[in-house]
Every structure is written in C-alpha cells, then in structure tokens.
Amino acid sequence: xxxxxxxxxxxxxxxxxxxxxxxxxxxxxxxxxxxxxxxxxxxxxxxxxxxxxxxxxxxxxxxxxxxxxxxxxxxxxxxxxxxxxxxxxxxxxxxxxxxxxxxxxxxxxxxxxxxxxxxxxxxxxxxxxxxxxxxxxxxxxxxxxxxxxxxxxxxxxxxxxxxxxxxxxxxxxxxxxxxxxxxxxxxxxxxxxxxxxxxxxxxxxxxxxxxxxxxxxxxxxxxxxxxxxxxxxxxxxxxxxxxxxxxxxxxxxxxxxxxxxx
Amino acid sequence: xxxxxxxxxxxxxxxxxxxxxxxxxxxxxxxxxxxxxxxxxxxxxxxxxxxxxxxxxxxxxxxxxxxxxxxxxxxxxxxxxxxxxxxxxxxxxxxxxxxxxxxxxxxxxxxxxxxxxxxxxxxxxxxxxxxxxxxxxxxxxxxxxxxxxxxxxxxxxxxxxxxxxxxxxxxxxxxxxxxxxxxxxxxxxxxxxxxxxxxxxxxxxxxxxxxxxxxxxxxxxxxxxxxxxxxxxxxxxxxxxxxxxxxxxxxxxxxxxxxxxxxxxxxxxxxxxxxxxxxxxxxxxxxxxxxxxxxxxxxxxxxxxxx
Numbered sequence: 001x002x003x004x005x006x007x008x009x010x011x012x013x014x015x016x017x018x019x020x021x022x023x024x025x026x027x028x029x030x031x032x033x034x035x036x037x038x039x040x041x042x043x044x045x046x047x048x049x050x051x052x053x054x055x056x057x058x059x060x061x062x063x064x065x066x067x068x069x070x071x072x073x074x075x076x077x078x079x080x081x082x083x084x085x086x087x088x089x090x091x092x093x094x095x096x097x098x099x100x101x102x103x104x105x106x107x108x109x110x111x112x113x114x115x116x117x118x119x120x121x122x123x124x125x126x127x128x129x130x131x132x133x134x135x136x137x138x139x140x141x142x143x144x145x146x147x148x149x150x151x152x153x154x155x156x157x158x159x160x161x162x163x164x165x166x167x168x169x170x171x172x173x174x175x176x177x178x179x180x181x182x183x184x185x186x187x188x189x190x191x192x193x194x195x196x197x198x199x200x201x202x203x204x205x206x207x208x209x210x211x212x213x214x215x216x217x218x219x220x221x222x223x224x225x226x227x228x229x230x231x232x233x234x235x236x237x238x239x240x241x242x243x244x245x246x247x248x249x250x251x252x253x254x255x256x257x258x259x260x261x262x
Numbered sequence: 263x264x265x266x267x268x269x270x271x272x273x274x275x276x277x278x279x280x281x282x283x284x285x286x287x288x289x290x291x292x293x294x295x296x297x298x299x300x301x302x303x304x305x306x307x308x309x310x311x312x313x314x315x316x317x318x319x320x321x322x323x324x325x326x327x328x329x330x331x332x333x334x335x336x337x338x339x340x341x342x343x344x345x346x347x348x349x350x351x352x353x354x355x356x357x358x359x360x361x362x363x364x365x366x367x368x369x370x371x372x373x374x375x376x377x378x379x380x381x382x383x384x385x386x387x388x389x390x391x392x393x394x395x396x397x398x399x400x401x402x403x404x405x406x407x408x409x410x411x412x413x414x415x416x417x418x419x420x421x422x423x424x425x426x427x428x429x430x431x432x433x434x435x436x437x438x439x440x441x442x443x444x445x446x447x448x449x450x451x452x453x454x455x456x457x458x459x460x461x462x463x464x465x466x467x468x469x470x471x472x473x474x475x476x477x478x479x480x481x482x483x484x485x486x487x488x489x490x491x492x493x494x495x496x497x498x499x500x501x502x503x504x505x506x507x508x509x510x511x512x513x514x515x516x517x518x519x520x521x522x523x524x525x526x527x528x529x530x531x532x533x534x535x536x537x538x539x540x541x542x543x544x545x546x547x548x549x550x551x552x553x554x555x556x557x558x559x560x561x562x563x564x565x566x567x568x569x
Contacts, residue, residue, distance in 0.1 A: 073565040088370045154560035223268040238496025249328030252515035
C-alpha cells in the first residue's frame, strides 16, 4: 500500500515535469551500497507508458529495460588437454565489456530489432549479426571465425553463470494498463561503479521514445576499507598483516608457556 | 555465520574457516610440520583464488613459526648462525619465487603450476610418511629399535667458504645452506609453504646437523622467509587477505598448542599413517582436477575494473 502511494506521488511529479513525454519512469534507488552482508538487492524500476493516465496502453506497445554496468577488461582462457592434463592454452582479451548487463521486455523482442537498434549483448543466437566493432578485442592466437565465436559465447555464458548477465521477458508487471514496474535483481557479485538504465517504449517494432538515468553501486564497510587500503598502501598493509601474525604468534607461545607450567 | 573476505572477494563460513585453521594447526603442532602444505590446497578447494591462498598461507605461517620457535629457543635448540646463513639464500630465492609467481599469474598458468607442484609435493610427503610410519609400527611389533647415525660426512664438508657453526658442532662450507635456503625461498613464495618437511631432511642429510637443533633452526628461518614472502606478495600480487589470515592464525595457534599436548599423550605412528593417507587423498583430488575434463573449459579473469 505504502509502495503504491509512493509510486503515484512520484509519477504525478514526473507527470508535471514531462507532460509531453510518452514515456515516464522513476526508480527507488540512486545509489546501492554493498557491504559484507549484502546478499543482492531488487532494484525497482517503474513508470507509465503514457503521461496522460487516462490514455490506455496500446496493445502494440512494449517496454524494453536495459541496465548496463561499468566497463571492465576480462580475459577468457580456454583449457585444452595436453597429454591428459587440462591446461589453459588460448586466451582472448575482451576490453570495455559491461560488468553487468540486464535486458528485460514485456514481450519477446526479436534479435533483428535489437541489432537494428544496436541494443544488447545477449543476442548471440546468430553470431554473424554481432557488431564486433563495438568491442575492443585482443584475439591473441585465435584466428578463425568459428573459434572466435566460441570465445564470445564463453564470455556471455560465464557472465550469465555469475548472474551478472541476464535476458528476460515477461517479468515487467503492468498495472491498470498504463503503469509498469519491474524488480531487477542486483546480485552481490556485481562490480562497483556507475550503472546506466535505458528504457525504450517500442510501438510497432520501432523505438517511439527512450529515457535514461544513472545509479551508482558502491562498496562500503570495513571490508571495503581493507580492500582499498591494500591497493593504496600495499607496503603498510603488508607490514600490518605481519604485525598481527607476529603478535598472535608471540601471545600464543606465551599462553602456551603458562599452560605448560600449570 | 559467514564473513566476507575483502581480498579473496567472497563470503565464507566463519566456523568452517576456524575449523580448518584449528585442524591444520593441530596437525602441525602434533607432527612439528609447518602445515602450509595442507592449508594452501584446502583453501583452494574452498574456492579461494590460488594467489590469495598462497600469499595468505605465508602470512599465517609467520605466526605459527614464531610460536614454535620460541618454544625451541627457550630450550636452546636454535642455531641462529645456521639460520642466518640459510636466510641469505632464502632472501634471493623468495624474490625470484614471487617474480615467477607474478609472471605465471599474467600468463594464466598459476593454477596449473601450483596444482602440479602440490601434487608432486603431497604425493612424496604422503608416501614418505606412510612408509616411515608403517616401518616404525612394524619395528615396534618386532621390538626393534632403529639406530641412527648422528653425524654424516659428505660433500658439504669439502666445499670452500667454510664456517664454524658451534651450536650445531659443524665446520662446513656456507654454500650448501645458502643453496638449500634459496630453494626453500622459491618454494615458499610460489606455494605458500614454510618448507619444514623439505628443510628438515635437507639439514640432517646434506648439512649433517644434529636432529635436536634442526626443527628449532628451520622454524626460526621460516619466520623470516614467510615474513618476506608476505611483504613481497602484499606489494606485488596484492593477494594477502588480512581477514582470512586473522581467522586462520587465531585457530591455528590454538590448534598447534593442543596438537603439541596431544603429541605427548598419543602414540604418533598410527596418527601419522592416517595423516599420510589424508595427504595422499588431497594429492589425488588435485590430480583429478587436472586430469578430468572440466565442465566448463573456458574461464574468465577480470583484469581491470573501471571505477
């Protein structure tokens, strides 16, 4: 109930700001904090198809929500059998790939549509259609196209298995014909940094309107402080780690000595 | 109840962590072993990245070897001069070891190399322990006592740069201890071990040191090797996890004390044989991981994350 009132107020505000728009959206988060106990979070994205609430949703219109996380450079290594041992052999470096990618739609969106509008990383059904030029890739020893495709698939597959790449449809709820909302699962494995949410209103297989906004994912807490300290002051960090070991080692011996005398 | 390890970047159960530290500490206290050779592979089995497991084990061994050295030092069983000469070699060995390690990380071969090294190491330790303990058990049954030579004269006495080691009653060349130290330094940096089980036989058979002084002296030098390895890893591979180390140290120091007490009360050989079987089991697991075709032949490493 509380949620609905909040949603309506926010929508009303958005309505006043952008009354001409055919797509209005809002979100409940501007920043997500990840601490040691973070076990994932559902990010709420909501909005309306049309700014005039009395205008009912057209059956032909669909919503597409895309969330793109901060870029990272990754290396995909392939294991091959050498005399019975499975060892890493060929490797491909993918630069500036999103650390998080989520694509959600009210209806199944065709790959043709995604490719035409240059949306999506997960439309890998037909690798011929992938816009390779969009990615900065270091192919190493991998020369032939078929093998390149296996590396591309492996990138998507490993990211999917870590729950950081997802493509879903039918998860967007439609309320009263015009309003929509969707909970986007942000698992605790996501990288930190700036995330971009892109929303598209699609009518008759064409993007009729689009809207984007950003939110941040930040790590907080003592664990984060330790992590950044170890990167920024490695020598002091190493010395402190040693000091802890020395102190516990010494006190262990001391306690033991007394224990033995008893 | 779980805790997030900031460098390993994963959550682990605290009870599990303390149990592992405690059990490894207990075994090391009981048998006078460093325990690193069990700690590192167990951490890897838990899913902790290889580089973090190796670097953090080194940090943990600093604590356990200090604890151990003090006990031997009080009984006058540490040859500081010999320890110092060994350390000269270890110093250069560990620098080379950390360099090799970081090259292997870049090449993506660190996991494989560590697995192969551990397989070789654990298989040999396991077999030696198994053979030794079964011989002792057999001899006990036959009521035999084994006489051992105290002092060996070999090639180590013929090399130049001879030094007097009063505590060990030795007059030998400084070269063999430096070489032994060098090898231990490399192994310590690449495998996250103290290297007692290699150091002790090497000191007895190659240097001819009296058995009574060997354990204390090796523990003494291990403090400094693993301390250096910890610092080198912290500054070059950034893989020392202080939170992981903290829990392992607490548990292993307590475990080690209990292990020493237990060693005085229990008959060692049967337990030693059991430990040998555990060690061989770990070796088999490592071998299977290398030999069985993985479900996913591709693996991903994040090289650089933009903030």
